[in-house]
Amino acid sequence: MQMDAVDQRIIALLVADARASYAEIGAKVSLSAPAVKRRVDRLRSTGVIKGFTAVIEPSAVGWTTEAFVELFCTGRTTPAQITVATRRHPEVIGAYTVSGQADALVHLRAADIGHLEQALERLRAEPFVTSTRSMVVLSRLVEAPTAIPLSS
């Protein structure tokens, strides 16, 4: 899809604050509120903006434990299989196929270590998983929303 510098700035402003009003955004990009809305509607319908979400402090909702788990899979495992399998587990908040020794990297979030262990066991029970390697998150140092290159 075609996007100009104004679209990029609107996106950056919405990433910074998804509840900013169109008038507020318009003031910063020198556009009227309706013009901003039309652009945002277009960005949404073309899939550039996938949605709007609240950023939550995980510990506040009872998720205190995170881990990254490398999956080593059997030879014939497809990304689709991994997708289906990982989506089944509510603890999975991210999953990626990767280059390197592992086949996939899975990001888990659980209530506590016990819950994490349980989720990990379930994941390891998937038929295509041959082995795993876990990294439990000790502290989140950086966690930024999708950064947008600012075209100044």
Add this chain to the structure above:
Amino acid sequence: MQMDAVDQRIIALLVADARASYAEIGAKVSLSAPAVKRRVDRLRSTGVIKGFTAVIEPSAVGWTTEAFVELFCTGRTTPAQITVATRRHPEVIGAYTVSGQADALVHLRAADIGHLEQALERLRAEPFVTSTRSMVVLSRLVEAPTAIPLSS
């Protein structure tokens, strides 16, 4: 902070759609719009809701390459040092200290492989980094916003 089931449901609804109106949310949790707003204001001021953001398709804004990099650091490296160092690099969209062989895991997003390589070189140049192990993301299978346990 103290949170009841209604707060949890409001949070879940805002994670699903940060631009939902208070009246719309109120209809789903059986509360008036002002009551919802008061709760949201409280959740924001207490840091449970850290903010609202737009979810962007990374490829649409020119970020086509992602990687996870394990950092192996010198013995006396502190999390604070890693935080400061990783925040300097705009390509870092996540950083965590982890248990296991590596000391930290860094999530990078770059325009292309060349850009990623460049960012990786800069990261490896940090004085406390002894070695790295990279996993380039081949495909994003799952990428969910902070999942909230639904108290049904």
Add this chain to the structure above:
DNA sequence: GGTGAAAAATTGACACC
């Protein structure tokens, strides 16, 4: 792309429990 008007949402004041 802007303007203007109607509809809807936000926000604060107030009473109530």
Add this chain to the structure above:
DNA sequence: GGTGTCAATTTTTCACC
């Protein structure tokens, strides 16, 4: 502490140019 109702203001969302 919490809620709902009401009114003023602001925002959204249409027309139409």
